[in-house]
Amino acid sequence: xxxxxxxxxxxxxxxxxxxxxxxxxxxxxxxxxxxxxxxxxxxxxxxxxxxxxxxxxxxxxxxxxxxxxxxxxxxxxxxxxxxxxxxxxxxxxxxxxxxxxxxxxxxxxxxxxx
Amino acid sequence: xxxxxxxxxxxxxxxxxxxxxxxxxxxxxxxxxxxxxxxxxxxxxxxxxxxxxxxxxxxxxxxxxxxxxxxxxxxxxxxxxxxxxxxxxxxxxxxxxxxxxxxxxxxxxxxxxxx
Numbered sequence: 446x447x448x449x450x451x452x453x454x455x456x457x458x459x460x461x462x463x464x465x466x467x468x469x470x471x472x473x474x475x476x477x478x479x480x481x482x483x484x485x486x487x488x489x490x491x492x493x494x495x496x497x498x499x500x501x502x503x504x505x506x507x508x509x510x511x512x513x514x515x516x517x518x519x520x521x522x523x524x525x526x527x528x529x530x531x532x533x534x535x536x537x538x539x540x541x542x543x544x545x546x547x548x549x550x551x552x553x554x555x556x557x558x559x
Numbered sequence: 560x561x562x563x564x565x566x567x568x569x570x571x572x573x574x575x576x577x578x579x580x581x582x583x584x585x586x587x588x589x590x591x592x593x594x595x596x597x598x599x600x601x602x603x604x605x606x607x608x609x610x611x612x613x614x615x616x617x618x619x620x621x622x623x624x625x626x627x628x629x630x631x632x633x634x635x636x637x638x639x640x641x642x643x644x645x646x647x648x649x650x651x652x653x654x655x656x657x658x659x660x661x662x663x664x665x666x667x668x669x670x671x672x673x674x
Contacts, residue, residue: 487666535602547593550602
């Protein structure tokens with residue numbers, strides 16, 4: 446089945462540690478996105494990528510990094526510089542490179558910093 | 560500044576009745592609107608969309624209405640079912656903004672359908 450797979454679903458991290466969240470899609474979509482969801486704040490865009498080897502900062506990119514070495518994969522690293530990393534992280538993809546059509550979301554990864 | 564607003568954080572409706580979820584936006588450049596449904600610990604799933612050239616789009620029990628002059632859209636669910644209980648996000652984008660790749664999301668409305 447085509448879809449977006451995020452892993453791990455739950456992750457615990459100690460303060461000061463970097464952690465990488467995986468996102469893989471087999472939908473052959475060009476664009477991929479990372480969002481963060483916090484209670485009462487909706488979904489906020491962290492980074493997005495329209496094409497392999499290219500990515501752009503979203504609204505809340507500080508403390509995060511990404512790579513797009515393959516079309517199918519868009520991992521997100523939450524660095525120790527992110528001051529409030531505990532959140533629910535959502536990866537998404539879209540078929541075209543332009544701003545049309547709906548996003549397809551993964552099931553999310555919940556990161557908790559201890 | 561929140562460009563898409565869902566002012567009701569929660570809504571409770573009796574099974575079989577109509578659910579009306581509201582969404583307001585401030586950016587007049589927005590010309591494409593979507594509703595997503597989200598269950599706990601899962602990713603949002605696309606529900607229905609509407610282009611600004613229309614004022615209504617219907618898909619089964621779900622209808623979205625767009626009032627461009629008021630910068631307001633609403634999602635109607637008729638009849639409401641317990642399985643509709645979820646958080647509903649409104650989202651908006653501007654297809655005229657080339658190179659942009661972002662949907663602006665509202666903060667969500669939690670719908671509870673009471674059996």
